[in-house]
Amino acid sequence: MIKTQLSDIWKKALAEIEGEISRPSFETWFKATELVAYYEDYLIIRVPNEYAKDWLEKSYIGLIKNNLEKILEHPVKINFVTFSNKENEIDIISENLSNTPDPNLNDLDQLEETQRLQQMREEQEMDKISEYENKFEPNKKHQNNYQHNYQTDYSDSDTLLEKHLNPKYTFDTFVVGNSNKFAHAASLAVAESVAKAYNPLFIYGGVGLGKTHLMHAIGHYVIKNNKNAKVVYVTSEKFTNELIDGIKDDKTANFRNKYRNIDVLLIDDIQFLAKKERTQEEFFHTFNALHEANRQIIISSDRPPKEIPTLEERLRTRFEWGLITDIQAPDLETRIAILRKKAQIEKMDVPDDVTLYMADKIKSNIRELEGALVRIMAYASLNNRKVDLDLAIEALKNIIPEDKPRPITGELIQEVVASTFAIRVEDLKAKKRTKNVVFPRQIAMYLCRELTDLSLPKIGEIFGGRDHTTVIHSYDKINSEIKTEHGLKETIKKIKDNLQGK
Numbered sequence: 001m002i003k004t005q006l007s008d009i010w011k012k013a014l015a016e017i018e019g020e021i022s023r024p025s026f027e028t029w030f031k032a033t034e035l036v037a038y039y040e041d042y043l044i045i046r047v048p049n050e051y052a053k054d055w056l057e058k059s060y061i062g063l064i065k066n067n068l069e070k071i072l073e074h075p076v077k078i079n080f081v082t083f084s085n086k087e088n089e090i091d092i093i094s095e096n097l098s099n100t101p102d103p104n105l106n107d108l109d110q111l112e113e114t115q116r117l118q119q120m121r122e123e124q125e126m127d128k129i130s131e132y133e134n135k136f137e138p139n140k141k142h143q144n145n146y147q148h149n150y151q152t153d154y155s156d157s158d159t160l161l162e163k164h165l166n167p168k169y170t171f172d173t174f175v176v177g178n179s180n181k182f183a184h185a186a187s188l189a190v191a192e193s194v195a196k197a198y199n200p201l202f203i204y205g206g207v208g209l210g211k212t213h214l215m216h217a218i219g220h221y222v223i224k225n226n227k228n229a230k231v232v233y234v235t236s237e238k239f240t241n242e243l244i245d246g247i248k249d250d251k252t253a254n255f256r257n258k259y260r261n262i263d264v265l266l267i268d269d270i271q272f273l274a275k276k277e278r279t280q281e282e283f284f285h286t287f288n289a290l291h292e293a294n295r296q297i298i299i300s301s302d303r304p305p306k307e308i309p310t311l312e313e314r315l316r317t318r319f320e321w322g323l324i325t326d327i328q329a330p331d332l333e334t335r336i337a338i339l340r341k342k343a344q345i346e347k348m349d350v351p352d353d354v355t356l357y358m359a360d361k362i363k364s365n366i367r368e369l370e371g372a373l374v375r376i377m378a379y380a381s382l383n384n385r386k387v388d389l390d391l392a393i394e395a396l397k398n399i400i401p402e403d404k405p406r407p408i409t410g411e412l413i414q415e416v417v418a419s420t421f422a423i424r425v426e427d428l429k430a431k432k433r434t435k436n437v438v439f440p441r442q443i444a445m446y447l448c449r450e451l452t453d454l455s456l457p458k459i460g461e462i463f464g465g466r467d468h469t470t471v472i473h474s475y476d477k478i479n480s481e482i483k484t485e486h487g488l489k490e491t492i493k494k495i496k497d498n499l500q501g502k
């Protein structure tokens with residue numbers, strides 16, 4: 001995103017904001033602000049100081065968000081940075097903006113910055129929500145406190161939440177592999193026969209594995225087949241915030257009206273309802289109203305219902321009424337396929353060895369995998385080089401830790417040997433003389449002598465204070481058997497490979 005576009009967007013937003021708040025407030029809080037970065041749904045707004053940052057976050061985030069979403073026509077996540085603590089980093093972004101004609105570098109910096117800030121911000125938001133949740137009492141005497149402290153407006157609109165669906169998250173762009181095929185099939189079934197297949201559909205899995213993507217895909221599918229379908233996508237944080245706002249403004253009826261009159265409710269990250277009793281209660285009634293009216297509910301979480309702490313039993317059982325399906329970390333083939341798909345969508349030319357390198361190194365989070373791809377493309381374009389393996393290694397050197405093997409120590413040998421023979425490290429050190437322990441122990445002692453500088457008494461010591469003669473005996477025994485027993489030779493080779501990180 002080039003600078004003029006950023007300032008145009010921000011000018012439009014400011015013009016709207018100016019009309020909605022008092023002149024002195026506008027002059028005080030918005031005059032010296034600037035939109036400095038915009039990547040996908042992340043935006044960074046620079047403000048003069050920490051005080052302004054706090055105030056904008058506390059009081060005007062909803063207003064800013066609403067206006068930017070109206071202008072950009074998609075949901076946004078906003079981060080504020082100050083001149084003081086961000087000066088250097090922002091200078092780097094600005095420098096890049098002016099030095100290179102390629103906006104990708106800025107995308108890259110922005111992405112990293114925004115991701116980091118977003119995480120901080122989300123943590124702060126969660127703290128804030130819990131703080132208010134804890135304060136919550138239906139009792140009106142607390143409401144003034146709310147008004148005083150909690151002016152953030154998250155309830156952005158009653159518009160159809162099609163607006164909140166990321167256009168990129170469709171079934172077409174979702175790569176199906178072993179790790180997600182059940183979740184995908186269930187989602188498709190739900191999208192094809194709303195409220196008839198599984199209700200609710202509960203999708204759980206680790207961070208960045210495609211839960212939100214699948215939920216949005218259901219939303220798109222439903223809307224495509226029925227333009228009038230009311231589809232609402234909401235995170236459980238937002239649900240909580242809207243409820244708090246509803247209570248604060250005495251508008252719980254509006255809130256209920258909104259959530260109980262929809263065809264498909266997609267609620268993301270339900271685990272954040274843990275500990276929020278009042279929100280759970282409200283969600284319980286929302287759930288019942290929708291379910292009884294034969295409306296579809298789709299829920300995502302980072303864990304299955306029974307592992308969400310302090311989730312009310314009645315909600316837990318309801319979550320278990322329909323289908324619970326999980327998404328696992330993708331295997332290598334799926335990771336490669338996702339990278340290829342992403343490269344194809346973005347019209348990037350990425351050689352196979354680069355895709356393989358990335359997929360091999362980044363295993364557990366698809367969001368990180370995508371981030372790495374953006375980084376490589378940006379790095380290539382900045383340096384005016386073609387994308388190849390050398391470039392990929394350079395570009396990702398700060399993301400992918402160097403493959404330094406762990407130093408081989410007695411403890412490491414004990415760990416690896418114990419896990420190879422499915423026994424515990426303590427067994428290796430114990431007095432036990434059963435065959436299933438004695439043999440691995442001898443192997444471990446042999447390896448300690450072969451691969452470390454430990455003296456014989458020291459080796460004896462780490463195996464439960466055994467005498468050095470026992471170590472010599474073990475070493476000699478294994479050393480002679482290895483020459484005649486092929487199986488033992490193979491086993492020891494495998495353990496050595498493991499120790500050397502091969």
Ligand SMILES: Nc1ncnc2c1ncn2[C@@H]1O[C@H](COP(=O)(O)OP(=O)(O)OP(=O)(O)O)[C@@H](O)[C@H]1O
Binds near residue numbers: 175208209302370
């Ligand atoms: N199977 C897939 N095919 C293509 N892209 C995928 C797939 N799985 C995940 N992604 C992409 O990975 C990124 C992260 O996915 P998503 O946001 O859906 O994860 P999530 O499970 O909801 O994570 P979180 O727990 O952080 O909310 C998105 O850009 C998404 O498009």
